[in-house]
Amino acid sequence: MQTDFKPVIVGFLCNWCSYRAADLAGTARIQYAPTLRPIRVMCTARIEPEFVLKALREGADGVMIAGCHPGECHYVEGNLKALRRFTLLRMMLGQLGIERERVQLVWASASEGKHLASAVDRITEELRALGPLAWKRRVLAQEAMMEEAVGR
């Protein structure tokens, strides 16, 4: 483990709950790791698996998907859809050699700023233990050189 490693977590946060939880964590001045790059989406069902894969390919060390608790999605069952995708995505990430801790699903309502902050802290620690993912540099190095050569 590298002690100076600051992981980058790309967060996809549902507008109706988890994004507000993150807002609340800010206004309540809760201290937590500065590792999250939050992206607001209307519902966890909006998060296509491509988003997660692209984040991992483009340099994220981990991805957090955060949405309304089951039964509380503003679009009724969007988070159930997210859960289905997430379950299969994790299986597939395993086959691609990506540790399961790197992609996590968190439920946090608008009032749960603290819960969200501690989830970010926890994921940060888990990613620190795993070290950088650095997909392009460590896994696709050969491809990256080639793509540069053909100007893509």
Add this chain to the structure above:
Amino acid sequence: MAKPTFAMYWAASCGGCEISLLNIGEQILAVDAAFDVVFWPCVADFKYHDVENYPDDYIDLCLFNGGIRNSENEELAHLLRRKSKTLVAFGSCAYEGCVPGLANLTTNQATFNAVYDDCISNDTTRYQQPQVVSQVPEGELRIPVMYETVRALDQVVPVDYIIPGCPPEAHQISAVLTAILSGAQLPAPGGTILGAADVALCEECPLTKDVKQITRFYRPYEISPEPGLCLLEQGLVCMGPATRGGCGALCPQVGMRCEGCYGPLAGQDQGARMLSAIASVVSAGPPGMEEAAQAAAIEEAMATLADPVGTFYRFSMAHSIMGRAKTVDG
């Protein structure tokens, strides 16, 4: 006037693409009449140095099948790009890596071990794994270097057109060749898809969908599908929703799930699309269940999928978002 020149080459492929070209039937005679074949290792004895001696852009139409897996494939990709006016990635291997691209889920060493050592029909006392350089009484022998990662042709050199399919269907090849032979204006080059549809295969498929949710998946040998009904909704992993149409939905019409050989639609990742399609047919149990029970029902259904990465990316691993797996030495 001199005839236009034609070349066809195979890199990391199975040879099926060459046969698919012959599948156009007697039209092949028109191709032969219209073109001067200047390089085609499968059917005529040309050498690499013949191609090297041609002026640049000498080849009017070059159909390149096969992915880039070793240094010889790569060298020929560069050579044929330089010598060809129009370079076509012909078939799934050149387009997106295809089955050889599944090697990207493992390492070369593991592949060599499986092929040369662990395969029970091999006599491992007499043969060894390939060596790039070996000494023989006559001197030193060199063979091409295997790469860790299989790449599609357009990941190595720019291509003008792509004809998808494993292999491309005869009626599609024939339509493209007819257009070329008649001098019709082709769409602008730049990796443009020819000989396929731009909608998903499901749109071409006559089987009936009725938005059913399922609790488990089956491998093709485990069930005989009900005729007339969508295979995915019967639990067979039919790649139709994630696959480009163009073949006319040949496989589902005879009860065989689409394996995805025409690749993804433009800008899509076939495996990720299929993941979403699967997620939308999987049941989370009867309504009103507790969250934990729903999660368990989903897990259980997903666990019946054998090898999702290998299945969803059977043809498009090399061109997928992730490109390959992280392996111990990767």
